[in-house]
Amino acid sequence: MNPCIIPEVPIDIQGDNRWMSQHERHVSEAKEREPDVIMIGDSIIQKLQSSPIWNDLFEPLHCLNFGIGGDLTQGVLWRIQSGILDNIKPKACVLHVGTNNFGNTPDEISEGILTIIKEIKSKLPECYIILLDLLPRGARPNELRIRNSKVNEIIHEKVKSISRLEVITVNTGLLQSDDTLSAQDMLDYLHPTDSCYRKIFEPVHELLLQILGEAKDIDKEIIGTQ
């Protein structure tokens, strides 16, 4: 059985229960607020909330951030089944997960991502999904970059037929001509800097504006015909 598709609470190896504390906070935030947009995934999603672009562009869209650093596809699956999507009706969901599934193959990881998409669609059939390509990582070419590229290839092919879903290719322009990642873009060669977050997430914001605009038009039509 592919471990990437089995919902699982990660073992609290460090011993301070931070993963579960964050999940519990997300569930209560979901109950208290009525997000129009949610973001789900790993630290790439989570750290966006600490970047200036969050307050500039995403906070005004009634956006909740359900990113947890280090999370795997199986962790996101568990969280989706355990309360973060209950009681809410977001119009769009942004997803980035899979880069932390170290022990897994591209096939396993992409199946994990597809299972998450199915799960979101089953809980929120009207919700539009924006899937982010896995980002490149490491200053120089390495196995994990190749693995992430393969996941992206597989995913692009497999999601073609899925409605209300768009993949955004975030890795274009991040690799330099010598295939290195710049510290200007990723200080630790994994997480985007503020300027890189802007480069990556401005297209996501554009797309969200479209989706929310269309959703508003539909709402108006429904009200108009009542």
Place this chain on the structure above:
Amino acid sequence: MNPCIIPEVPIDIQGDNRWMSQHERHVSEAKEREPDVIMIGDSIIQKLQSSPIWNDLFEPLHCLNFGIGGDLTQGVLWRIQSGILDNIKPKACVLHVGTNNFGNTPDEISEGILTIIKEIKSKLPECYIILLDLLPRGARPNELRIRNSKVNEIIHEKVKSISRLEVITVNTGLLQSDDTLSAQDMLDYLHPTDSCYRKIFEPVHELLLQILGEAKDIDKEIIGTQ
């Protein structure tokens, strides 16, 4: 033998060589620039560079950031012996490390920190050291918080006789009356938010201004008497 005091390159478990890439960049930055202040340690140090307070307060002090996410005392020791302190003469060094030494006891960790201090002093005898207390972690009370507190207690006692060194207690006011950490201060219950970085690092900035001011006065006196 205490593992915390043995310089060591961490195993590249993830497989993208990010730790070494960051170290190599730090060494070349040290060669190229003439920092008056350096910061060494783990992600608490590293992420400060992504916070607005870095550009506001620390960049103007000619400060270089040698933080690497996840680093242990043994990693910092290895880096100190492998080039980051060569060719530079900073007037002050800020240190936070030890919270990632998961498998170790408070005694082992504090010995690791003390060994780092000795190593810095041996490489840079004139450099003033600002040691930050280990931050609390986890939303609720847990073993790692207790361990970090014990490290702080031991360190406070042991550094009393060391000259040109000051410990800054950064954890005051972070724990709420029910002993929880607020998401306002630490979104992931480990790394400070921007506002929390300001609260923690403004006193560090104040102290650095004093140290750099005194160093300037001494420089003037030397020039005056020549």
